[in-house]
Amino acid sequence: xxxxxxxxxxxxxxxxxxxxxxxxxxxxxxxxxxxxxYIKVVxxxxxxAEMKSHCVEKANKILDNIQSSQAISKQLKLSYAPSTxxxxxxxxxxxxxxxxxxxxxxxTVMDYSNLSIEDLFINYFSKNPPFEERKKSEFPDxxxxxxxxxxxxxxxxxxxxxxxxxxxxxxxxxxxCTVFSSISDVFDLISKARSEYNNIQKTITELFPSIIAEIxxxxxxxxxxxxxxxxxxxxxxxxxxxxxxxKYYNQxxxxxxxxxxxxxxxxxxxSRLKCTVSIDAECSYDNHNNYGSGINIEKHKAxxxxxxxxxxxxxxxxxxxxxxxxGGDSRLERYPKYEHSKPYTTxxxxxxxxxxxxxxxxxxxxxxxxxx
Numbered sequence: 001x002x003x004x005x006x007x008x009x010x011x012x013x014x015x016x017x018x019x020x021x022x023x024x025x026x027x028x029x030x031x032x033x034x035x036x037x038y039i040k041v042v043x044x045x046x047x048x049a050e051m052k053s054h055c056v057e058k059a060n061k062i063l064d065n066i067q068s069s070q071a072i073s074k075q076l077k078l079s080y081a082p083s084t085x086x087x088x089x090x091x092x093x094x095x096x097x098x099x100x101x102x103x104x105x106x107x108t109v110m111d112y113s114n115l116s117i118e119d120l121f122i123n124y125f126s127k128n129p130p131f132e133e134r135k136k137s138e139f140p141d142x143x144x145x146x147x148x149x150x151x152x153x154x155x156x157x158x159x160x161x162x163x164x165x166x167x168x169x170x171x172x173x174x175x176x177c178t179v180f181s182s183i184s185d186v187f188d189l190i191s192k193a194r195s196e197y198n199n200i201q202k203t204i205t206e207l208f209p210s211i212i213a214e215i216x217x218x219x220x221x222x223x224x225x226x227x228x229x230x231x232x233x234x235x236x237x238x239x240x241x242x243x244x245x246x247k248y249y250n251q252x253x254x255x256x257x258x259x260x261x262x263x264x265x266x267x268x269x270x271s272r273l274k275c276t277v278s279i280d281a282e283c284s285y286d287n288h289n290n291y292g293s294g295i296n297i298e299k300h301k302a303x304x305x306x307x308x309x310x311x312x313x314x315x316x317x318x319x320x321x322x323x324x325x326x327g328g329d330s331r332l333e334r335y336p337k338y339e340h341s342k343p344y345t346t347x348x349x350x351x352x353x354x355x356x357x358x359x360x361x362x363x364x365x366x367x368x369x370x371x372x
Contacts, residue, residue, distance in 0.1 A: 001193040010162035011050040191261040219251035239369035302330035
């Protein structure tokens with residue numbers, strides 16, 4: 001692979017990252033790769049216009065919240081009220097932010113002045129991707145696809161990043177264009193292509209014992225774990241338990257592996273790891289039908305991502321971030337800690353006696369409730 005590689009983005013990618021360019025974010029890493037000569041960014045003028053429009057919309061929502069707070073403050077005769085913000089100034093600030101961000105990326109702009117309107121409408125009436133439903137909203141995507149096909153080719157490859165399935169299908173047959181759904185895929189591709197990649201892998205794996213020890217230590221802190229005792233089916237019915245208190249124990253890291261290597265230089269490595277953990281939980285609840293309270297034991301095995309920054313010079317962990325979510329996907333077992341209640345009804349579907357421990361709500365047992 002020769003550097004710089006050329007990449008382009010759909011607007012939905014920037015929207016998904018909320019235009020966050022803070023240190024450690026994916027867009028911050030993108031800026032680093034551009035400045036170091038690994039990436040060249042080319043964007044459609046359609047995407048740039050949409051970015052500015054979406055950023056202004058976001059700024060207007062913030063303004064609406066400020067004005068709403070000000071109105072409430074006046075109504076309640078509070079001594080403090082948020083200051084008034086000029087809408088036009090806020091719009092200019094939002095657009096300036098996008099302009100400055102694009103300047104840091106040294107963006108090359110693709111114009112649409114030379115595109116064939118005839119070809120555009122041929123694709124529209126033929127329902128060629130991305131015109132799969134002939135919606136007006138598909139026109140911007142179609143223009144972007146035409147710009148790419150006009151500008152790039154066998155000797156001028158492109159990596160295009162989008163969440164839009166129609167755009168993906170429209171570019172699928174173009175051998176010069178590799179389509180990704182995440183900017184992380186590009187980062188990983190660059191990392192793998194660099195000669196130091198194997199050494200970076202080795203450095204990370206050598207620190208696995210220290211990383212596991214740090215994860216295990218932090219798992220003792222309940223802020224790192226969330227547990228959902230309730231689930232919702234396709235019809236909006238909620239079943240399960242609304243826990244008032246959860247205590248975790250037997251937190252063990254069962255496995256760890258490298259998911260992606262996002263960035264590295266001579267001083268630091270930024271990587272994302274895939275981890276598996278086993279966790280038991282003692283969960284207390286109040287019964288909403290006034291039948292008392294109870295305690296469930298839940299056993300979980302969950303996969304989660306860990307973001308880690310490693311100091312290459314000192315070969316130690318500089319930063320580590322993760323959160324474990326426990327729910328229906330990770331739950332292996334759930335059973336009452338104490339059998340202390342008598343049945344008070346039966347399930348109309350399976351005939352099972354229903355007590356506090358297996359009440360799934362809506363008059364059904366916990367096994368049948370998801371079906372209703």
